[in-house]
Amino acid sequence: MNDQRLRLDLTDLAEEVTVVDLRDRTLRTSRRLGVQRAVATSAAALVLIAAVTGTAFAIRPNQSPPPLPADTPSVIVTPTPTQSPSPTPSTSTSVAPNSPSGGSGQNTPTAEIGKLFYGPAEVTGAENANLRSWRPGDNPVRLLALPALALKGNVSVSPDGRRVAWVDSDGTSNNLFVANADGSDKQKVRSDVDPYCVTAVWSPDGRQLLFRETKANDAGGPGRYGVLDVRSTARTVRWWTTEPDACHALWSADGQTIAMNTDLGVTLYGTDGTTRRVVPGFSLDGWRSNDVASLSPDGSRIALLRKKSGGDAGDVARDLRVNVVLNTKTGQEIRLPLGGRELRQVYFQTDGSMVVRVQAGNGYAVLLVGEDGQKISETAEPAALKDMQILAVGA
Amino acid sequence: MDPSLSEFDSFVRTRTPALLRSAYLLTGDQHLAEDLVQSALARTHRSWGRLHHSGNAEAYTRKTMYHLQVSWWRRRRVPESMPGDLPEPRGGDSGPDHAQQTSLRLTLRAALAKLSPKQRAVLVLRFFEDRTEAEAAELLGVTVGTVKSQTAKSLAKLRAVAPELAELYVLEGSTR
Known part of the structure; x- marks a missing residue:
């Protein structure tokens, strides 16, 4: 036999479908999409249609589990961090930098870059790799060794830089671990945790972790969000009553806002999972974002990877590259003082300033940019960090 | 009636059967296939003026359909409905041909359910719609290399989950 037989059998199988008239539906x-387009949430429109027509997605029984993201590990763990994102440098369409009203106000002359945490930019095949830290003026420091996939895909460093959380599989469950940054005091704190989409994220006080629990061996399937108190003896969890279709949670430093990728762009939530608002500026035919990297202390600005529609949207793994910082209320781009260089990563610090990583020759430089959009300082990264990406900025 | 609406009506009614067949292979379910085609057609309708004049309406609809099916948010939203349990392999060849064919169809249907949406999409494009690798890549918005690798993975997985199919198909994939 040859693959002609597969063609014939697929044709035979396809004939099972009953042809119906879909014109009116x-x-x-289309009309409902038109209404929803105003708020640039086509996915929400589909859900709304489902609810109204009773024919669509959410209400169908779960007769078999959805495919795991892990079904396509090569897709999940090998985004293309070495490829430059479509650059969106400051252009004439940019708006002037602004000072969010809820921020910390004027930059102080003493603003400085905190401790930066790094992991490999690409998964090379090594089973484990070390988390590293570097503070401008010091030498890079090697920290605990973690599974390479966790270091690339889900590790989260607490805001004070002392604790690390990650998800690793033991073959039967995806387990959530926490440890000190030097590797001591490692503890398993939950089982059956989403390792790729809603990766665990620390609360600003480093006491809690937002995570998403899934069914065993079904990382992409239905689940529930929980806020785990890692310091409590009983490891209590406050469960959300909602389960947003979202990925890549960020928790603002003021503790009030969770930002996540949803359908085409970003939605802001309260810490109990209630929806606050959709960040404008994303649409089916325009800009999209599947990856967010950092949220400002008051939730007014977000650093993310923005792409034009038409690309492959099938990858749930996180990508920490950034090509734009947006105002979350207006969706407008915030201009950064890049000096004509390519923007690679952005992390907000607790005072509202930004650590901005740019391409500089064969390596990178980190800029400290004040809340007012002005550059405060610039430091060349050590060459040893050339093949790494910034994972977090600690105090 | 608005002439453009009449033209859109005609487009929907002539293309729905073919779209539904592809959607059925992608979803494995009558109702989900209808939802998928309906969602794609609605997006086509939103851009009908531009698409109609450029003659790209069907290509746009199919592209939208495949993107909707493999997009991560829909994958999380839509529970897969294909029955995942493989039927018992038939023993010998004692049954009538049509019974054998029915059994094979059930096996193929269940095996497809074991694939990821993207893997299923690649198989449907390459072996049902008979698209070239370049055409499949364009429709899915991925590289030809991704189509090649996903095709190989899809066929390998079919072979793994339904060995009886491996006996029937040459599962190396073809390159065009």
């Missing part, structure tokens, strides 16, 4: 859907 299509026009109804």
